[in-house]
Amino acid sequence: MIFNLFFVLFIRMLVIFTNSLRLRTIIKNLLLNCICEINKFYVETGVRVLATIIAGPILRRLTKQQLVLWWVSPFEASGEFCCYLADEKIFSAPLSSDNLTTFRFGAKAFVHLLELDINLPSEQYIEYDLLLVEQEQHINQAKPLVDVIEHLTYQGKSRPSFIIQDKINNLLHGSCRNPHHPSSDSLLAGDAKLENTLNCPEKRPALLMMSGDQVYADHVAGSMLYAIHQVIALLGLNNEEFSGSGLKDSEQLYQLSEQYFQRENILPKAELKTPWYKPGTSHSIFTSTYAHNHVMTFAEAMAMYLLVWSPTLWQQIKLTGFDVPAKYLQTHLQELSALETFITGLDKVQRLLAHIPTYMIFDDHDVTDDWNLTAHWEQAAYQDPLAKRIIGNTLMAYWLCQGWGNNPIRFKGDFWQVADAYQQQPATEQHDEFINCLLAFSHWQYTLPSSPKLVVLDSRTRRWRSEQSLDDPSGLMDWEAMCELQQELIGQDAIILVSPAPIFGVKVIEVIQRMATMLGQPLAVDAENWMAHPGSASTMLNIFKHPKTPQNFIILSGDVHYSFVYDIELRSRHLHPNIWQITSSGIKNQFPQPYIGFFDKLNRWLYSASSPLNLFTKRRAMRIKARKVANKGHQRLFEQSGLGYLELNGDGSPIHICDLHCDGSTTEFVETAEEMLP
Numbered sequence: 001m002i003f004n005l006f007f008v009l010f011i012r013m014l015v016i017f018t019n020s021l022r023l024r025t026i027i028k029n030l031l032l033n034c035i036c037e038i039n040k041f042y043v044e045t046g047v048r049v050l051a052t053i054i055a056g057p058i059l060r061r062l063t064k065q066q067l068v069l070w071w072v073s074p075f076e077a078s079g080e081f082c083c084y085l086a087d088e089k090i091f092s093a094p095l096s097s098d099n100l101t102t103f104r105f106g107a108k109a110f111v112h113l114l115e116l117d118i119n120l121p122s123e124q125y126i127e128y129d130l131l132l133v134e135q136e137q138h139i140n141q142a143k144p145l146v147d148v149i150e151h152l153t154y155q156g157k158s159r160p161s162f163i164i165q166d167k168i169n170n171l172l173h174g175s176c177r178n179p180h181h182p183s184s185d186s187l188l189a190g191d192a193k194l195e196n197t198l199n200c201p202e203k204r205p206a207l208l209m210m211s212g213d214q215v216y217a218d219h220v221a222g223s224m225l226y227a228i229h230q231v232i233a234l235l236g237l238n239n240e241e242f243s244g245s246g247l248k249d250s251e252q253l254y255q256l257s258e259q260y261f262q263r264e265n266i267l268p269k270a271e272l273k274t275p276w277y278k279p280g281t282s283h284s285i286f287t288s289t290y291a292h293n294h295v296m297t298f299a300e301a302m303a304m305y306l307l308v309w310s311p312t313l314w315q316q317i318k319l320t321g322f323d324v325p326a327k328y329l330q331t332h333l334q335e336l337s338a339l340e341t342f343i344t345g346l347d348k349v350q351r352l353l354a355h356i357p358t359y360m361i362f363d364d365h366d367v368t369d370d371w372n373l374t375a376h377w378e379q380a381a382y383q384d385p386l387a388k389r390i391i392g393n394t395l396m397a398y399w400l401c402q403g404w405g406n407n408p409i410r411f412k413g414d415f416w417q418v419a420d421a422y423q424q425q426p427a428t429e430q431h432d433e434f435i436n437c438l439l440a441f442s443h444w445q446y447t448l449p450s451s452p453k454l455v456v457l458d459s460r461t462r463r464w465r466s467e468q469s470l471d472d473p474s475g476l477m478d479w480e481a482m483c484e485l486q487q488e489l490i491g492q493d494a495i496i497l498v499s500p501a502p503i504f505g506v507k508v509i510e511v512i513q514r515m516a517t518m519l520g521q522p523l524a525v526d527a528e529n530w531m532a533h534p535g536s537a538s539t540m541l542n543i544f545k546h547p548k549t550p551q552n553f554i555i556l557s558g559d560v561h562y563s564f565v566y567d568i569e570l571r572s573r574h575l576h577p578n579i580w581q582i583t584s585s586g587i588k589n590q591f592p593q594p595y596i597g598f599f600d601k602l603n604r605w606l607y608s609a610s611s612p613l614n615l616f617t618k619r620r621a622m623r624i625k626a627r628k629v630a631n632k633g634h635q636r637l638f639e640q641s642g643l644g645y646l647e648l649n650g651d652g653s654p655i656h657i658c659d660l661h662c663d664g665s666t667t668e669f670v671e672t673a674e675e676m677l678p
Contacts, residue, residue, distance in 0.1 A: 050074040050108060050235075052134050052148045055310035056350075057160075060113075060405030062207075062357040063449060064164055067116045069130070070405045072306060074108035074235065079132040079142045081114060084159065085124060101408075103400060104423050105302055107236030111400050115408050122166055123201040127159040145354075149312075151347040152354055154195050160354045161198065165206040167451045168496065172356070172660075173209040173644040175363065175500065175558025176586025179308055179342045180221035180335040183641035186587045188345045189660035190643045191352040198355075205645070206450075208356045211558040212363025212500035213586070214402060215304055217295045217394045218288035219365065221335035222260045222328065223319045225293040228303040229254055230317040237299035238426045240393075244268075244385030250297045261292040261328040268387040270380035285380050285387045288369035292328070296390050298431075301397035309353065309401075311346035342588070359448070360402040361456050363500040363559055364528075367394045372463050373528050376470040382439070392435030399438060406456070407446040415441065445481070452494035452552070452652040457485070459500050464536045473528050475536025476501060482539045486546070494552040494652025502557040503530045503540060504566050504581040504624065506603055506637065541622075545570060549577045552652040556644070558585040562596050563638045565627040565657050565669040580654055584644025591639040600637040627657070630668040638667055 056071030069081070077100070083091035093099060093116055103111040120126060131142035145152055145160060152160055172190050190208060197203040220228075231237070232254070241249045245268065253259070259266075267286050286294055295301050306313055319339065324332045364371040368391060372378055381387045399419075404411055411419070418437040422430040442462060448454035457477065464475030476499075477485070489495055510529050531537045543549065560583065568579035626636040642659030645666075649655055659667040 051312045052132055052143070053145075054109070054235075054312050055306045056112075056354070057130055057145070058309070058353040058405070059162060059355065059357050061359070061407070061448075062162055062164060064120070064122055064166060065117060067114075067118050068405050068408060069112075069114040069116075070401075071112050071130075073110050073112060073132070076102050076104075076110055077112055077132050079130065081116065082129045082131065083118075083120060084127040084129070085121070090126075091118060091120060103419070105400070105426075106232075106238055106299070109235040109237055109302070111404075113404055113408060120164060122164045125161060125163055125199050125201070127157070127161045129159050149350070152351055154198055154351070154355075157198075160351075162355065162357070163201050163204055163206075165201065165204075165450075167650075168206045168454070168648060169202060170205050170645070170647045171207050171209060171496075172205045173211060173498075173556050173558075173582075173646065174584045174587040174642070175211040176213040176365075176561055176589040177210075177308070178213075178216050178219060178586070178589045179224060180338045181586075181589045181641075182334070182338045183586075183588055183590050184662035185342055185345050185349065186641050186643040186660065186662060187349045187352055188662045189664075190356075191348040192664070193645065193660060194352060194355055205356060207448075207454075208352070208358045209454075209456075209498055209556055210358065210360045210587075211498050211556060212361060213365040213559070213589075214360055214362075215308055216365045217301060217304070218286060218368045219290040220293035220295060220304070221339055222293055222322070222324060222332050223336050223339050224304070224307065225260060225295075225300075226322045227307055227314070227317050227319060228295070228300050231303035231306060231313055232299045234313070234316060235303075237302060240297055240299070240389075240426070240431060241428045242386060242389065243428075247386075250299060253296060257323070258325075260322050261325050261332070263294050263296070264291050267291060267294060267296075267390075268384045270384060270387075285377070285384060286368050286390070287377075291369075294368070294390075295394065298393040298396050301394045302400065305397060305401040309346070310350050311343060314343050314346070359406055359454070359456065359498075361406070361444070361458065361498060361500060362398050362402065362460055364460065366398050366402070367391055367460075370528075372460055372474065374471055374474055375463075375465040378463075379470070388439075389432075389435065392432075392438060395438045396434065403444060410443045410446070445484075447488060450496075452496050452550075452554070452648070453488075453492050454496045454498065455485070455488050456498040457481075457500070464533055466533060467535070473532040475533030476528065476530055477536055477540075479535070479539065482536070482543065486543055489543070489550055490548050492550045494554075495550045496554045496556060496652075498556045499530075500557065501529060501559045502581055502583045503555050504568060504579075505529045505531070505560070506564070506599065507606075509560075509599055509603075544577060544579060550652075551577055553577050553579045554646075554648075554652065554654060555579065555581045556646075557581065557583045559583075561586050561589050561591040561639070563642065563644070563659050563667070563669075564636055567625045567627065567671065569623045578653060580657075582644065582646060582654070582657055584642065584659055586641055587643055588641055590641045591637075593639060596637050596639040597635075600635060604634065604636070625672060627669040628672050630670050640667065642667060 052073060054072045054074060058070045060070050061068035078095055080092055080094050082089055099114060099116055101113045129144050131144055133142045146158055194205060239250050247253055264284060267284050269283060270285050295304060319336060370377060381391060418434050422434040444458040444461060446456050459476040462478050462481040464478040466472035466474060510531055530540060563584045566581040568581060570576040629635045629638045642661050645658050645660050646654055647656040657669045
């Protein structure tokens with residue numbers, strides 16, 4: 001940058017002291033050409049000065065006693081955090097080792113997690129600012145957020161804001177955000193909703209619950225992987241060595257000439273047990289149909305998060321310029337078009353996440369498709385060194401970008417010592433030790449002391465393995481995890497339970513999954529519904545039947561790429577709990593038509609209230625009503641991408657359930673008297 005400045009000044013002096021008009025014109029043209037070439041060099045080599053904030057800030061946890069803020073910078077940040085009420089400063093805290101924890105994952109890449117003990121008024125519009133010193137530009141004066149990220153505030157506001165809401169009157173929720181899916185990014189609808197209710201505590205959403213598949217590590221566009229590799233070079237992200245494969249290290253991986261759209265050729269394989277009618281053969285451990293660009297390294301996973309949550313780095317990288325195999329050219333062009341549209345909305349996504357407490361939990365695609373679906377899959381994956389490393393890398397990135405901010409106290413002590421050892425020396429031994437720590441960790445679930453209480457389930461790492469066959473689907477939670485859940489519910493009048501996969505799903509699809517399991521193919525149909533495992537299914541249903549079950553019980557789910565709502569009652573209890581299964585999926589993904597319409601009709605025909613098939617369901621002791629999609633006739637399942645929006649009564653029961661869409665429309669789910677779908 002200094003060379004660039006002196007070069008420009010030198011050329012301008014020549015122009016000033018040159019009498020010949022022709023010579024002045026030649027020098028001016030030379031100046032313009034040189035500046036263009038220098039800027040091009042900066043972009044291609046990563047020399048260009050990076051923004052003070054690369055991604056974030058994301059408001060992660062907010063209560064009357066605690067505020068947690070997450071962001072990524074190219075240096076260790078210093079400065080001050082302040083809060084304002086009616087332009088009067090009511091809170092300030094200098095960033096220090098007492099409240100700020102950093103994690104370095106590259107030469108110019110630092111995750112920051114700010115944890116503050118606060119005592120601020122509830123139900124009040126409060127603005128905040130993060131005053132950061134721009135160390136890389138040698139500027140001692142701290143700059144406010146609006147000067148660092150111009151698009152971070154809403155019209156007429158000079159700072160981002162929040163409202164502490166102990167009582168949840170309404171919320172946003174959803175899952176499944178695939179950057180290159182052709183549907184719209186429904187987080188933009190959430191941004192519009194927040195903008196329209198910004199100053200109103202009664203109408204402004206209390207939180208955003210992202211219930212899985214915030215990223216797709218196993219389904220990456222070719223252009224996205226190319227962008228990821230540019231980010232790795234730009235930020236100098238950590239290199240890593242491999243064992244148990246033909247690859248020496250990540251640098252060798254990045255230099256492969258045939259890696260885009262062809263990674264399934266280097267992903268690890270294993271001898272998997274197959275049914276009698278299909279001879280045994282070597283199969284890929286990573287079962288995603290779209291694993292052509294599966295992320296493999298920790299650096300790739302981290303770069304992916306930076307690119308899906310912030311527009312900043314996209315300004316310094318290219319989407320084209322790599323070799324695309326001929327058979328994937330059409331796919332590449334479709335992905336490229338969708339990705340370009342996705343990028344244009346990231347400024348509003350960044351703004352939304354800075355203004356609303358955002359809670360997250362993983363599902364399979366945050367790590368890899370079919371993650372821990374069967375015990376046999378687990379054996380194959382964790383016994384293979386490369387497969388274990390890939391899973392561990394995506395889980396490391398999940399912790400840094402999602403899990404850490406949900407409940408930071410869970411990751412102190414021994415956990416932090418192992419994480420910090422890798423941070424201080426990111427060598428193979430420390431890397432493997434950190435992955436082992438993450439795979440053994442059993443506290444990804446968390447709660448929020450709100451009203452109603454928010455309980456978020458880990459349905460991925462504490463599986464109930466099948467007692468009948470290692471190839472049968474595992475239960476989504478084991479006995480110990482179920483007992484812990486029971487304790488969280490006791491003494492509560494109302495609960496919001498977040499289960500990434502619906503507890504009460506579409507029966508006909510569950511039957512198809514069961515048939516595929518009987519044929520030895522559970523991985524082919526993602527047969528991981530709650531009712532697929534007898535032990536976990538009966539235990540969960542018994543929890544609902546328990547006398548101390550909360551009176552009002554809302555279940556928020558995603559995963560399935562379509563939306564639906566069930567009203568559920570127990571047949572066997574006089575004072576039965578009221579249960580609502582509310583599923584919204586996906587934020588940027590959707591179930592292909594016309595298949596969802598076919599399954600919707602087939603489900604209504606086969607599992608109406610009078611159907612004898614209901615005698616064979618595990619849920620026959622329950623009365624279930626599927627809500628209609630407003631203005632869609634008898635339709636119950638809705639496939640269009642959207643962001644769930646829920647309004648609650650004072651007792652924790654739902655008033656209004658709908659999906660928000662980017663075009664400003666809403667899809668409402670209305671009650672019906674028709675009983676069906678046990």
